[in-house]
Amino acid sequence: MELLSYTEIALLVGGVMIAAAFAGILAGLLGVGGGIVIVPVLFWVFTFIQFDPALAMPLAVATSLATIIATALSSARAHHKRGAVDMLLVKRWGPWMAAGALLGGAVAGLVDGTALLLVFGIVGLAVSVNLARPKTLVLSDDLPRGKAAQPALAGLIGTVSAMMGIGGGTLGVPVLTACSVPVHRAVGTAAAFGLIIAVPAVIALIIAGLGVEGRPPLSLGYVNLVAAALILPISTTLAPRGAQLAHALDAKWVKRAFAVFLAITSLRMLWTALA
Secondary structure (H helix, E strand, C coil): CCCCCHHHHHHHHHHHHHHHHHHHHHHHHHCCCCHHHHHHHHHHHHHHCCCCHHHHHHHHHHHHHHHHHHHHHHHHHHHHHCCCCCHHHHHHHHHHHHHHHHHHHHHHHHCCHHHHHHHHHHHHHHHHHHHHCCCCCCCCCCCCCCCCHHHHHHHHHHHHHHHHCCCCHHHHHHHHHHCCCCHHHHHHHHHHHHHHHHHHHHHHHHHHHCCCCCCCCCEECCEEHHHHHHHHHHHHHHHHHHHHHHHHCCHHHHHHHHHHHHHHHHHHHHHHHHC
8 A cells, every 4th residue: 555645645635624614514504415525525536646436436435424423423313302303214214224224335345436436426416306406306195105115215225325425314305205204304314314324334345445455544444534534523513504504595596506516526427437
């Protein structure tokens, strides 16, 4: 493993700090998970300092998920105190979601980084379209009632979220609101989902990354400890500032602007994967 130059270290630190600030503000402003911002920015930072794209993507995914453990725990506690977490749903979906996340983390650590780029690009485009919609998409009056439907849905959310390096909010909130769950309850419950997803996925990615050549210094498996340590305090400090901005700005236009950013980012990742 080669040591990074001073210039590469400065670029890594600067890029990670910008990603953390952006993620923290948007998390508070729009209620989206920070991973949807952190993963692509980390990927571009890692590739800019000459890491192999096949290695940069699992590094970005694993590092993002490691930061989500702390932020999801804090967020879930806050929502639980306000009675906004559906604990029955968390208990019912949790085992299936954790199993899906463990599978997704294992797959993310074993497949070529191109596959992760494709997953992030495709799902990111779908999320950007949903964010740009003027009204919340509602597909049914209740959650699916079939015996296999809810376990399958929970497992799918866990698997895809782990492969993308995101928590429970990005996919969990739109899925729950599409099934007529009130948005404040969907956000609170999805915060608990984030913890259920992140823990098993990070364990899988640490194991999968052990012994892999070319990782940055101070990496535990695919988790870069330096980047995670930089992201956590910045994103958690700025999230309340984002919440304050939400009351001062027209969230509708900010949401649409982020949808454009996410669409462009997703298309760039797809272009990289297919080039």
